[in-house]
Amino acid sequence: MNIRYFAPQYMAKKQTIADYILPPVALEALSIPNDAQPHFTSIDVLKDFIVHPNVTTEDGNPLMGGILPCVVAFDKPLHMTSFQLVAKVRWVLSRALGKKKIKIGHAGTLDPLATGVMVVATGRATKLIEELQSGVKEYFATIKLGATTPSFDLEHPIDRTFPTEHITEEMIRQVLTQFVGDIMQVPPVFSACKIEGKRAYDLARSGQTQEEVQLKAKPLHIDCIELTECHLERQEMTIRVVCSKGTYIRALARDIGEALGSGAHLTALRRSRVGHFTLDRCFSIEDFTQLIEAK
Secondary structure, eight states: OOEEOSOGGGGSSSOOGGGTEEOGGGGTOSOOOOTTSOOOSOHHHHHHHHHOSOEEOTTSOBOGGGSOOOEEEEEEOTTOOHHHHHHHHHHHHHHHHTOSOOOEEEESOOOTTEEEEEEEEEGGGGGGHHHHHTSOEEEEEEEEESEEOTTSSTTSOOOEEOOOTTOOHHHHHHHHGGGSEEEEEOOOSSSSOEETTEEHHHHHHTTOOTTTSOOOOEEEEEEEEEEEEEEGGGTEEEEEEEEOTTOOHHHHHHHHHHHTTSOEEEEEEEEEEETTEEGGGOBOHHHHHHHHHTO
C-alpha cells in the first residue's frame, strides 16, 4: 500500500525544524495551516505514515527508512529517565512498523527527578538535534534553603545544614540579579560531564569526593531569573529561569544558596520550554502510545 504524502518540503536537501514539528493538535486537526507546523491533511495520514513502510512523497520518492521524519515534544513524567522515554517511543514505533531498528534521538536530557518538555526526533529529523539542543530553555525550579545534598537535588540525602534566619525576600531578589547574563558555572559532580574520558557521576559513585572530582567552570548565559514564590517560613522558594544550553539548574540552586550565605538544593524542577516547544505542545507518552496503537 502506497500512501502519498502532502508536504514535499520534507524531502528537500535542507530542512528546518519547522518542517518537522508534530504538535499534539494533530490528534484532532484535519489541516494545520500554520507555517510553523507540518502540513498533514489528517491524522489518518500521519498514522498511515507510521504503520506503512511503503510511503512516497508527491514526486514519487520513497520516504527514507519508512518512518516519518518528525520532531515530537513530550512531557516527561517524574522518575522516568530520558533514556527510558526514548526507549518507549522507539518500542512503540518499532512495533507499529514491524521493524527492529528505528532511528531516533532526543535533544536535551532531563534528570529522572525533573519533568517537562523533552524533544524527540525520528528518522532524518535527527540531523536537527544539535540545532534543537541550542534552543533557549525555560524552567520552574523549587529550591530548599538551609541544606545541601551531594547531587544538589533529592537524589541524595542532606549532608549539611546552614542557618537561614538572616535571609529575606528582598535579599533573595537582589542575589538573583547576580546570575543574570553571562556567568561561569561549575557543573554538579553527579553529572554526565567527562573528566579524562570518564563520566563525572561514575567517578562520584565510585566513592570519590567532590574535592577529588574536579570539574572546570563553563560559560553560559541566563536571560532571566524571576522569583515566583517565596515561603521563608518553610525555607522554600520557586524561581523561573530562562537560560542557554548547558545550564545545570541544580548547580544554580547551589550557587544561589552560597550567595545567600547559606546552602540550598533543588526539590522540584519542571522544564516548560525548549526553543519554541512549550508544555501545551507536548504529548504525554500515554497519549502518543494510544495514538499509534489505535491504527
